[in-house]
Amino acid sequence: MGKLNLTRRAFAKLSAATVVAGALAAAPHVALAEDAEAPSRGGEIKRVRTCCRGCGKMECGVWVTVENGRAVKVEGDQSSFQSSGNCCGKSQSSIQAAYHPSRIYHPLKRTNPKGEEPGWQRISWDEAMDTIGTKFQELIDQYGGECIFNMCGTSRQWVYGPYAFYKWLFQTPNAHVASEICKGPRRLMGWISSVDGAPWMALRDGPRVYVQWGTAPENSNYDDSCRNLVDRMTAAETHICVDPRLSGSGKEADYWLNLEPGTDGALALAWQHIMIEKDLVDWEFVKRWTDASLLVVEDMEPTGGRYLDLTSPIQVPPLQDFIGTKLKTRLLKECDLVEGGSPHKFYAWNQKANDGKGGLVYWDADVTQWEGCNHVAPTRDQMEVVYEGTSQEGYLPPISYWELEEAGIDFDLFGEHEVTLADGTKHIARPVWSYLANSVKDCTPQWASEITGLDPQLIEESCVVWLTRPEGQNYGNGGIHLNLAPDQIGNCTQTVRAVINLMYTSGNFDGPAGNRGLSRTPVDEQSTAAPGTNMPEEVKYTLKGMGALTGEIMCPPFYLSDVDVDPMNIPDKREVHGKMIGAGKFPMLPYYGEWADATLIWEACLGNGEYRLRGGINESGSFMNMSNATLAWEALQQLDFWVDINMFHHPGTEMADIILPCQHWTELNCIRVSQGASGGIGLTQRAIEPPADTKFDYDINRLIFEALEKKGNPNGTWTNIKGDAPGAYLHDDRLEDWFQAHNEVSGFSDKYPGCKWEHWEDFRDDFQENGWINAKEIEPNRWGTYRRFETGWMRMGKDACTAAPWSTDPATGEPVNNFGCPTPNGLVQFWSMAFETLCLDMANEYEPGKFDVIKEMMPNYEPPASSAQGGQIDLEEYPIILTTGRRIPVYFHSEHRQLPWCR
Known part of the structure; x- marks a missing residue:
């Protein structure tokens, strides 16, 4: 017998795995929720490759085994490289949710006042939709659409209604969504400094x-x-x-x-x-591709203009002075030095200028080039191949620091320099890096x-x-x-x-095993489901304003029919969402446009806000996931109308007027791509037939749009992709519509490179036969290449498949002068212009003197109020600090607690 080689770590893992396996093997068979009604063995058996949504976080590829039409087993799919073929306990157990006796199978309406036993009564979908259309439209007509708010948690499969589409429908900026406390702060801080989802x-x-x-x-x-x-x-x-x-x-x-x-x-x-x-x-990355060298004039009145960034409704560089985000900054720009100068040329101090005496040198954000440089995207033969022969194989361009050296540029990152502004006043300017270094010294x-x-x-x-x-x-x-x-x-x-x-x-931004942002893929679930020609409110304003400027009809006339948009002062996204609850206190939130502050939402429901919130709709969310649950419970009781879309009753449904039953992930078709930086492309494939009176969230959204359109609301328009026919079709039909529109072979609309499937069935069959698709292989430029700030393939919008470089060659689609990041000046920003304008200057307008702008422009530490150093806790009375939020392996937040295998 050979030598037994088992390390302490390996032995501990093996022991833990043995205990778990033994526990499962010993579990009594009668505990399985579906076993009491299981079909007899020996009938038709099939395996369906799909994507698990048992936790709403990972896109884990799995096989679902179906016997006589009933799901009986979930196991890992080894083609799922992005999840390593994993199939956790939540995934294996989640089929019990599909057959759970407590599942909601029909639309329900309340028959008793709130605060009492609801007295649920089964109703038809027609009655539910008529009630929803009537009640919501009455609120809109009487109080304005902003009196309605949306609620959402982490998605079951597809819940873009609360995050986006319901905002378009109701014309409301108000949403209570889980991202406020779950990935939102991380995503937003990446958004304003480099790319969407930078920490992934x-x-x-x-x-x-x-x-x-x-x-x-x-x-x-x-x-x-x-x-x-x-x-x-x-x-x-x-x-x-x-x-x-x-x-x-x-x-x-x-x-x-x-x-x-x-x-x-x-x-x-x-x-x-x-x-x-x-x-x-x-240093090579910091000097070449960040704003570390840009000069700050502390005592200068902030100046600026309009800048393209991820929040800009449309990213077209020649139009940024009309449609960009309105920002002001203390960064030194040409417009500060010369009357009529550009707000898009940012200055640094070059120590080699003027024969070593030093002088100003500029970064031109319009062409994403340093003065004297002519950066060209590196070719494939100039790139290193990393992870060769694996699923992670990719191309790594070199950092083009040598271009600065060839241009005779050597930035001063620490010194002070006197500059004379256009008005003749003299000021001291310091580079951004000196502020960062000083803040941590x-x-x-x-x-x-x-x-x-x-x-x-x-x-x-x-x-x-x-x-x-x-x-x-x-x-x-x-x-x-x-x-x-x-x-x-x-x-x-x-x-x-x-x-x-x-x-x-540290040089880990968009590098191998680094922080890359969201996966870029030619297909994704969001784009395939958008309601036809409908669009976000800020896009409607932008198109209407541009139409007034050019004399062309760019926005369908039934949108904003009663709104005049000044083409010389088109509102940016923050202004469009200016009615958001708490917009004055938290100016960054209407700029981002995803959520309003949860506590302020509940206060507004109780009449303690700028205006009163009177109705809303929930899709997978919970009032208990943040803020004060008691306050939220009281607030929900005050609403005139509340709709909840769910599979099960939960505390929030107790306040609903209408409950709509949705479908389980094993019962529907939907494209699924990696939310993070894994680059997996696949789909959730219907394995079993859904209960007859339930619907997929997408189709529920469409019906709600249709319900309000029937009550005269033009925002209820939901067309096909061409916009020439009503979109009153099921999600499967929409998938076919989308592939016909956007495939790279014969698409009748924008053709997405890498989308080789002309029909939905082509994509489905490819996935079933060959497994998960690697975005690095079919998106070699947008995802298969690292350091995309070097190549021009990083400065683009946020969406996975619809995002394209902002500045391109019309003939080839290749980026042109589009280097760097999708920030207002194209550089990675330590000195975030959006943070400066919104979190600090505008917040100080709302509450004068609240922030020391120069101090807060760099990260700093303040102890949490509940900590030992926070000064608000009696440490003798409360000597122990509770830290909560631990992940429980078998549960996903409040989900799965009723499933026998998870208990």
């Missing part, structure tokens, strides 16, 4: 040093989780875990940074200090130790290990897997900014 990490690549920041992602997580995480975690040379609690994955870490709850920001600032102090900054490991409770040596050693690359490696050791926890602590935006800055300064 390409964990599948396999980092050399894995930094796990918060949560227990081995159980559930937004981008990468479960086996995918465990495989990469164990393969990493070093695993660093930042978590107050010892999680399942954390116990395997080489470095466990068990900091005091809520002190993440202090640790991140200390890491930034160490990086600068030990000269471990990726006192954030030593010892300083952080006193706040976090960590050993200062542990803080320093773990940071240095992460940053130190092997000789010859020209990219970072891996990004930071920033998980949920920092979204839910006080001062979360500054904490997230501090961690994101570490990603940028």
